[in-house]
Amino acid sequence: MRLRLIFTILAVYVVAAAPMFLPGDGRVIVQPATNDAVEVYFTPVDVVLLRSYEGIEPFNRALEIARRRAETYPHDLAPPYILHEPYRLVAPYVTARGRELAAPPVSGAYWSDGKSIRFSIVPQPQMAENSQAELTTLMEAQDGPMEEAESSLGMGIEPELNRAVLEVNGFDQDLRRKLARHYGGLITVRWDPFAQRAHLD
Structure with missing residues (x-):
């Protein structure tokens, strides 16, 4: 686990000279959103595993x-x-x-x-910027974001970000621009360079 974390952090610095660490939700912004490209982030540690849930x-x-x-x-x-x-x-x-x-x-x-x-x-x-209807429609689209890249692993709605999140194990600037062009502020990218697509036996 520790070795994977070290390699992931090194990979982040290769991709982005100055990643932005957000301690509140455990995200590291690898590539910030711009006018023509979506945000890319990764999560080195799942904060869900670190929280106490007493009284929740x-x-x-x-x-x-x-x-x-x-x-x-x-x-x-x-x-x-x-x-x-x-x-x-x-x-x-x-x-x-x-x-x-x-x-x-x-x-x-x-x-x-x-x-x-x-x-x-x-x-x-x-x-918020994006409604339940907009996010749900994007998630249910047949030719949606999952079809935009071979590196796509999965997709879900992240309420705290008010975005749909496309999970990938690889990305490039063309993907960021394509997603921004097609879906605007409805989507962001979660990058996990070591994740693999699930295969059915």
């Missing part, structure tokens, strides 16, 4: 409700997410109507150790 369950339940809310009003809202230390439920919105839809408390109850646990969490509304 009410926020997980509230997140599921907020997700359903975003799916119900996909043109007004964007995918929600949880911030850590301390926990906060962020409810992004893209329209004035969405701001009103994102603000109400998220309440409910669940069972734990034979007890009913009630919760009521006030979301933190936050303006």
Whole structure:
């Protein structure tokens, strides 16, 4: 693991003379976004493995409700997410109507150790650029970003970035420009030079 991390950091410095480390979410910006090219980043350590999740369950339940809310009003809202230390439920919105839809408390109850646990969490509304509808449409496109490069490994939506993320094990400037030309600010690239495409046996 340590050796792989060293090689990855060396690879980053070969690709970018001055990578930008973002300690909050563990990302390293290898190539920043420009007017005609998308951002490329890599994650040397998965911050999910470093966090404590004590007391998060009410926020997980509230997140599921907020997700359903975003799916119900996909043109007004964007995918929600949880911030850590301390926990906060962020409810992004893209329209004035969405701001009103994102603000109400998220309440409910669940069972734990034979007890009913009630919760009521006030979301933190936050303006976003890309809606749930736009990101979902991009993810479901048949001839979408996955077809743009042989190095493509997978794709998903990263709510905290408010972007679709194309995962690759190799990239060039032509790919960055092509993605920006076709998808604009809807997408970013996560680069893992040592990752391999999954193969079915």
